[in-house]
Amino acid sequence: MTEADRQGQPSSNRTILVACAANLAIAIAKGVAALFTGSAALWAETLHSVADTGNELLMWLGLRQSRRRPDPAHPFGHGQERFFWAFLAALGIFLIGGLLSIGEGIRSLLNPEPLDDPWVGIAVLVLSAGFEGYSWHTARRQLQGDARRRRRSLPEQIARTSDPSATTVYLEDSAALVGIGLALAGVALHMLTGWPGWDAAASIAIGLLLTAVAVLLARRSKGLLVNESAPPDVLDRLQTIIGAPPWMRRMTELRAIFVGPSALLVLLTVEPVASLRTEPAERLLKDVDALRERLQGSPAVLEVAVTLIGPDDARDR
Template sequence: MANENKLVVYAALAANVGIAVAKFVAAAITGSSAMLSEGVHSLVDSVNEVLLLYGLRRSRKRPDREHPLGYGRELYFWSFIVALLVLSLGAGFSLYEGIQHILHPEPTSDATANYVVLGVAAVFEGTSWWLSLKSVRQRKGRMSYFEAFRGSKDPTTFTVLFEDSAALLGLGLAALGVWLSHATGDARFDGWASVGIAVVLALASVLLARESKALLIGESAQPHLLQRVCSVVSTVPGVVSVNGALTHQLGPDQVMVAVSTEFEDDLTTAQIEACVERMERAARDAKLPIVALFVKPQTPERWRRRVAELDRHAP
């Protein structure tokens, strides 16, 4: 999973670095505002991919005394920073450049360089987009893309997919702005294309920031993981029943679980401790992505009261 995520991010990084250079050269030759905005867009995306790779590496660090539950949330932090960069640098610069070009229009020179760069950029961005889309398809199962995006605990692939989708839309707007500017002789169309790119980037950044914030604050794990945990630990000798579990996502493959369990009444403290050890071993043998398993001896009635309390405070 981690290697697949890195492949998607590396592909996007390689595409964006080359495209950013080409766009800046074309903008310098032709004076196109939309091309300059697209160059900044690709540059910001390149920085974002570097931050995601850094977050992926940091999130894999082993737990230590200062961080006993690991570093998984570092990836969520850097994903949130990426969303802020898309908004502040990408959308902000594109909006500023577009308004300036609308207020002070300057005719662009021969658009051939723009069209060539836009065409090449579309090929590279499209390739990166297809790789990230394939990765998302493999994970989403029967869910819709939106449901998979909302339920995903791994922001890397979806972030790249959103960035590449915004990039392809931006390329289309840039091409339209360049064509209209030359077809009508009105250079302001180029500025309006830059404003359109800013709107696309702002929408993408808001969606990414919203999901990254939810993961950073802390979400429960996927329901299927909760069911697997309860199924595995309920088979351990000495356990009468598993009332339920509370889960907390700490990283894409790192989950903390608190299990409410009813044990046999005649078990001693030492026997309960041994039973908890068997529960932890069963979770490891099942290869569940659990970094910490907490077990609370509890009757079903107390568990139901706790769940009802959580439901009362649900938004």
């Protein structure tokens, strides 16, 4: 585990725990309101909050699992546990939040029912928006801090970050706030028009929204799990650190993948200058070790491997 990862864990842990506590309270309140009102949109929102609570528990479990030290079976540590549990969380959003909400909306369309005590549902939704807003603000603040440190915009940080925890919570809570708005609209239009279809349509819209969020999160987690290359700005920073040392004729390849949040495995292929090929090997190895140490001094770099090639090998590449 890198120093950057250790520094990022307290904020990720707080973000997850805040979101979990908020969603658990919200799920209970929405469930009670759904029983009182019979609203399909409120049932969809209850399922949404239940899914979010379970997902935050999965993220917290992934955070704990990723803290284990490297061992012979996992020489680069357990950082990718975070990617795996984030992928499971995305599946939870899709199955519990997305598909069940769509199913509830379709059921309500086919078998419409009048609303009972709709003001109870509206009050719970407004209260839920406050809890979700606080959780959303916590996740956004962490993402903005990470984005500033990496000189990225917030959308770039969401798309490129190697820490799925804050991104998952932020997108979940963003979807939750939009979902609450849809549920409020569905209940209000049902009250005004007397047509239950508005409530059912809101439930279906919430399900489609959660399905879209699940796809976004699953795609990012999948990229990290299958060793997708580090983003261009990370490679550019590595290139700046490497520079142009006098012993290096050229670098033919620079590859980097995340083996955990803020934990890079860097692979270099370089051709040394011709004069060093006639010098003692110790001098070249000393230069290579100095380069490795300089790269590993970067907070995000966990391990560096350098491959030396001759001019014939360089032509083959």
